[in-house]
Amino acid sequence: MKKIYTAFFLSLILIPKLSIASKADYPDYFIIEKILVFGNNKTKEDIVLRELTLSVGDTLFISDIEKETSQSKKQLLNTFLFTEVNVYTDSISRLYVELTEDWYIWPIPIVKFADRNFNTWWKTKDLNRLDYGINLMWYNHSGRNDLLTINLQAGYTNKFAVFYSRPFIDKKKTIGYSLLLGYSANREVWIKPENDKLVFFSNSNNFIISRYFSGIEFTYRKKFFTKHFLSLTHSFVQVADTIVSQNENPKFLMDGKKSQNLVQLTYNIVIDKRDIRGYALNGTYANFALGIDFFNQSQYNLKAISKIAFYHQYKKRLNFSTGLTGRANSMNSLPYNNIQSLGYENRFVRGYEYYVIDGNAYIFGRNNLKYAIIKDYKSEINHILKNYSKLTFSMYVGPFYDLGYVRSNENYLNNSLPNTLLQGYGIGIDFVFYYDRILRLEMSQNKENQRGLYLHFYSPI
Numbered sequence: 001m002k003k004i005y006t007a008f009f010l011s012l013i014l015i016p017k018l019s020i021a022s023k024a025d026y027p028d029y030f031i032i033e034k035i036l037v038f039g040n041n042k043t044k045e046d047i048v049l050r051e052l053t054l055s056v057g058d059t060l061f062i063s064d065i066e067k068e069t070s071q072s073k074k075q076l077l078n079t080f081l082f083t084e085v086n087v088y089t090d091s092i093s094r095l096y097v098e099l100t101e102d103w104y105i106w107p108i109p110i111v112k113f114a115d116r117n118f119n120t121w122w123k124t125k126d127l128n129r130l131d132y133g134i135n136l137m138w139y140n141h142s143g144r145n146d147l148l149t150i151n152l153q154a155g156y157t158n159k160f161a162v163f164y165s166r167p168f169i170d171k172k173k174t175i176g177y178s179l180l181l182g183y184s185a186n187r188e189v190w191i192k193p194e195n196d197k198l199v200f201f202s203n204s205n206n207f208i209i210s211r212y213f214s215g216i217e218f219t220y221r222k223k224f225f226t227k228h229f230l231s232l233t234h235s236f237v238q239v240a241d242t243i244v245s246q247n248e249n250p251k252f253l254m255d256g257k258k259s260q261n262l263v264q265l266t267y268n269i270v271i272d273k274r275d276i277r278g279y280a281l282n283g284t285y286a287n288f289a290l291g292i293d294f295f296n297q298s299q300y301n302l303k304a305i306s307k308i309a310f311y312h313q314y315k316k317r318l319n320f321s322t323g324l325t326g327r328a329n330s331m332n333s334l335p336y337n338n339i340q341s342l343g344y345e346n347r348f349v350r351g352y353e354y355y356v357i358d359g360n361a362y363i364f365g366r367n368n369l370k371y372a373i374i375k376d377y378k379s380e381i382n383h384i385l386k387n388y389s390k391l392t393f394s395m396y397v398g399p400f401y402d403l404g405y406v407r408s409n410e411n412y413l414n415n416s417l418p419n420t421l422l423q424g425y426g427i428g429i430d431f432v433f434y435y436d437r438i439l440r441l442e443m444s445q446n447k448e449n450q451r452g453l454y455l456h457f458y459s460p461i
Helices: 002-025 045-050 062-077 118-124
Strands: 029-031 034-038 059-061 082-089 094-101 105-113 130-139 147-155 157-166 175-186 188-194 197-202 209-220 226-239 259-272 283-295 299-313 318-329 361-380 390-407 422-433 437-446 451-456
Touching: 034 045, 059 062, 062 082, 062 094, 082 390, 105 118, 118 451, 130 157, 361 422
Parallel strands: 034 094
Antiparallel strands: 029 059, 082 094, 105 130, 130 147, 147 157, 157 175, 175 209, 188 197, 209 226, 226 259, 259 283, 283 299, 299 318, 318 361, 361 390, 390 422, 422 437, 437 451
């Protein structure tokens, strides 16, 4: 009986100690002792490590593992160097980064419409308004996320351009640069808006506008989400006499001038906290730019451009996004060659794809609510490039509503849309491949009660 009591009291003493030892064997944190990177056959390891939120020696709580590894994965995907990324830890303080690299050399044949957007070109389907050639894009040229682009183009626009960018040139990987040099020429050019549509002037025998352009830009990125840009660009534009005649548009380069020297100095800051830049579902984005344009060494224009956007995921499949973009200039009257506002590239109120609204200041906002019918569906594809054998696909559907306004001091013929409130709404279907390849089909109606079905190849916000 004495032995039983003795064993009982010993157990009361030892059990707490065993419990403490067990806790010590399984702490709620660990210190990262090693980071192992796999699959970076071309990309330098220091470029990968630069995008991770964790480094060797960091203390990581078990409860924060999913958050930190998820953020590191998103930042690696946002370099556009990889088609698949997996970041995870083990039980012995190691962090693993598994990568599937993108295909970096793209000799892309150029067959594209020369109009402002696909929908405008599709109305005429004019093959003479196509550009063709080759665009050689060499991503990750040195393994340091740099890019070399050589553009050789004929057709509607004859063009030659060389572009090179490198994000990091210092040991701390904070400073980068890019260079641009090129030339283009056309036998046709839009010279003014009438009835809120572009008026073209052409000469089938001779080039009537030529452009020489060059530029250098420096970047600074100390933190993950904030990047600074300082750029200096120069362009020289020369046009035929008839374009700037009184019968056409003497304001094209201002005051009937046949040539324009334009030097632009611009600073902008980008704060990008989107989860996936190509097609964001969560996060924020802000871009603020200030610049000065020098025209022909005698006139100058101060300009401010900004864009802000918010993305929020309410539930696993329901998302809302909103964005606001604007531009303002100090000159009340700008050369028409430099005044393009809404209706170009991705700057338009949906429902007005066929129109242009030009002025010296504009603002427009977009709003999207969308539901994921298919969310991150993954599939193995046989008989395809190894880098793209793992397909990721999503499909979203939902309504949208846009607003916009352009302030104009010009009096071109029969333009009713400047200085009026623009509204467009409708429903869209998004098809998203590999996180950032997008096909968007939209059915919309504008304030003038005009309906249309439009096709786009980019995220709306």
